[in-house]
Amino acid sequence: MASHDPPDPPSTSFVAILPVKPPRVGKSRLGDVEDVRRRDLAGAFALDTVTAVVACPEVAEVLVVTDDAAFSRDLVALGCASMPDGDTHDLNATLQQAALEARRRWPHLQPVAICADLPALRPDDLGAALRVASTGGAWFVADAVEVGTTLYTAPYAEFAPRFGVGSRLAHQASGARAVTGGLATLRCDVDDRADLRRALSLGVGTHTAAVAAPLA
Numbered sequence: 001m002a003s004h005d006p007p008d009p010p011s012t013s014f015v016a017i018l019p020v021k022p023p024r025v026g027k028s029r030l031g032d033v034e035d036v037r038r039r040d041l042a043g044a045f046a047l048d049t050v051t052a053v054v055a056c057p058e059v060a061e062v063l064v065v066t067d068d069a070a071f072s073r074d075l076v077a078l079g080c081a082s083m084p085d086g087d088t089h090d091l092n093a094t095l096q097q098a099a100l101e102a103r104r105r106w107p108h109l110q111p112v113a114i115c116a117d118l119p120a121l122r123p124d125d126l127g128a129a130l131r132v133a134s135t136g137g138a139w140f141v142a143d144a145v146e147v148g149t150t151l152y153t154a155p156y157a158e159f160a161p162r163f164g165v166g167s168r169l170a171h172q173a174s175g176a177r178a179v180t181g182g183l184a185t186l187r188c189d190v191d192d193r194a195d196l197r198r199a200l201s202l203g204v205g206t207h208t209a210a211v212a213a214p215l216a
């Protein structure tokens with residue numbers, strides 16, 4: 001007989017930490033795009049990424065880190081908390097600082113840093129990666145071209161992200177393990193127009209679809 005019991009909750013629950021550069025200065029590699037559309041695209045990527053992360057059952061809390069106070073209100077309306085960067089001027093230091101705050105608020109969760117430029121992200125791809133990472137230790141997800149990183153997680157005591165140029169190798173060298181498998185929507189970070197085309201072909205969230213339509 002079919003059971004109507006709810007599914008077991010995931011063994012490890014995560015707090016997702018998403019860094020968001022103020023959209024007016026983000027995504028400088030998008031090429032020949034007018035400034036207003038670049039800002040709108042950068043903002044739309046973050047809104048669609050946060051929407052997917054909030055919808056992922058393995059994620060119990062979402063903390064966005066941004067120095068754009070006005071934009072943070074739009075993100076918070078999607079169901080996350082927010083905090084400013086502070087004065088580190090360094091992405092990894094900013095993430096470490098956010099992890100300290102997350103530990104203070106949610107000590108029972110594991111921090112996972114996720115880039116906020118994943119407009120095609122689907123909650124099931126994120127959930128699949130997090131179930132692998134639930135097995136313990138530090139894990140990362142490489143981007144589609146196997147150069148950068150879109151996700152990094154480790155228990156609070158080991159949390160040491162190494163985002164930046166060549167971060168796939170940096171994470172590997174740190175001893176973190178790569179999550180394998182397709183996970184196309186989780187690997188599809190958008191830096192340039194070719195990435196944007198790839199994301200559009202996977203299917204993007206509503207915010208990006210609206211802003212990108214005239215460019216397609």
Ligand SMILES: Nc1nc2c(ncn2[C@@H]2O[C@H](COP(=O)(O)OP(=O)(O)OP(=O)(O)O)[C@@H](O)[C@H]2O)c(=O)[nH]1
Pocket residue numbers: 019020021022025026027028029030065066067085089090091094115116117191
């Ligand atoms: N809060 C915060 N987020 C950042 C910072 N630098 C990068 N990010 C975010 O980290 C993620 C990956 O960053 P990048 O791919 O380098 O994005 P970007 O800096 O907007 O793009 P480029 O201008 O093309 O380098 C994106 O979600 C960015 O918004 C930072 O200094 N502070």
Ligand SMILES: C[C@H](OP(=O)(O)O)C(=O)O
Pocket residue numbers: 115143147148149150162163164165166167168189191
């Ligand atoms: C944050 C960085 O993203 P990129 O700017 O290389 O896409 C990375 O992959 O570590």
